[in-house]
Amino acid sequence: MLYGITAATAALLLTATLTALLRSFSLRLGPAEGRGLPARRARPRAPGRGRPVPLLGGVAVAGTTALVGWAGDWTGAAPLGPEAGRLLVAGIAVALLGLAADLLPVPPVVCGAGVAVAAALTVPYDELGVPAGLLAVAWVVLVTQGFRSLDHADGVMGTVGVITAFALGACAAAELMDGLAALLSVLAAALTGFLMHGWPPARIAPGRCGSLFTGFVLASAVVLVHAERPAGTGLGAAFALTAVAGADAVLVLVSRWRAGRPLLRPAPDHLVHRLRRAGLTRQGVMVVTGLAAFAAALVGVCIDLGWLGAGAAWWVAGAVAAVAVVGAVRPGGRPRRVHPHAIPAPGGPVPRSLGRPGRPRPEAPGAVKVH
Template structure:
């Protein structure tokens, strides 16, 4: 194994990633558009999408440059073909993710391109037809599962670091430089990108970096298993390294199936989203995922090194199943809001009392008493209020200084002494005796 070459490739990947990430961060913090005198809001949606993809592109360029330089210098040795195929397939998937960041693509198109990239990897690896089919399916499945972890700041980067460390340890146990070159460069690239992706994140992996990272991890696992000696239990140890990614995928599929949602439609139902509903902070969720991934990674590596029995892999598997069942109890989808019943608006118009017929004339019925609020203020009633005009009593004459009658009605009738008259009772009796009694 060319240890110095692998270390040099890792240092190169770290340096390139840090430099490019700083440049991308400055571009992200720079004001997008100068102030427009016309008052129009600047269009920053396209720029935000571009910067989101640029964050993942820093990891792609850093790891790709380091691995490409290692291939030129002969660090990979006899495994140069599989490593070159993996790098080419990961580059194709990264370009696809960058296009998806700029403009969302159809899921069928993305799945087709990822399958073609996986076929390229297994063809250059020189596997048998049956092993090639199984390896291609594994790469597509695990690459998509790892890419789905990019739902929270630092989550995919933390899990990717732990998984890459396990793959590097397995490659070192076998003594293959080619199998160790890609994990070493990926560890360096993710480590240089982690400060910019930690909470609060200034840069994100996006579809470009997430697809690249997942594809490299899945391809390294498939290549390590194909090159493992016969005495290694690689068929059981290496799949355990992807336990967290597969658990998140299973959680999402089961949740959307039970809720009758489309499995291709992204929703807030991943592990990080459910941990947030349990009041776990964003950095805490990333740390919990890293610790969760560390248990099966350490167990799988020790099983691969023949230190532990393969049956002990059932312990982290049972814990993962229990964790998924517990996370399924956390509600992930908001209940549909029911439309509130609208109340009929209160009729604020005051009903006009109907006129009451009386002998000798007409007058309006007295209006209902207006309730006074507790504040002591009397509400204002719109419209003029007319006093009721009593009918003129037979035999009484109005004084000369009486006010002229209002338009359309009669004036107030008064007696000779100047007193107002009293309307006759409803029995038809004359009102003169009543007036005489009051005088």
């Protein structure tokens, strides 16, 4: 117990410090000087005054989680065990793949294939069997991509990740999986330290490195915790614990299929984009998704502990289905196409086809970032 508190505190402080250092380093050597470090342009407060937001926050989250987790295993204070140790190694491999995608133009299909390979090496086939194990691999890839999609808005991925990690850590502790519970508590603390800088308006973002690492570790941990549970209880709890990320993935798949668009092409049709277009502020989007994640995770923990039946997951499934259907039919099903030469430069004059000429381009109230 004492080591868990010490490890969580160390992870929080170390991540907060390392994130600040990485942000300073990125801004010194970032794209503004043409040296290629990853950053995205934040929503400007005035025309032409956007600020760069570095994408190296995930390095701090993944690095701190690995360092503190392996320190506990090496000292014997909190041994990870073979399953949690293998999960951490695979998670670091996924984080490195995400970092490469942040630095280089790696196609999304390559990231998905890398996550699938890592999941295939982590899933416990002895408990699940080969058919169920392959389905678990596909589910891990889907949930991981869902967490990647949540990074389209400041603070959302980190908030949902913290809530999910704490809830899943409680489930792992109840199953006497102490090593996995310790790893999840360290991850939750690391994400909390990152949120000290990633709170909207974010000064640094987790990028693919942090979002893929977080999503993969959480999705794989859900499989490990519930591998030996009865099918109904295990599936219900697993679905509820990752409902927000799953809702985003289902929403994107349904809306792009209905619109006839490629499934892997980036577009502003994710859950956070739709919430922004509905009129929510950046802080509002984070609060709404955080509350939804908390409610769904609470249902998942209650199912796991036997306080609710597996049928309670249908409440969460109904909410996810409603969000997917309404979101696919209502705002933002297909983004408006504009000729690329008709898009003005930030702060520049607006062409006649887009507005009154000679005046700065106004910023749309629901402007969102797309990666």
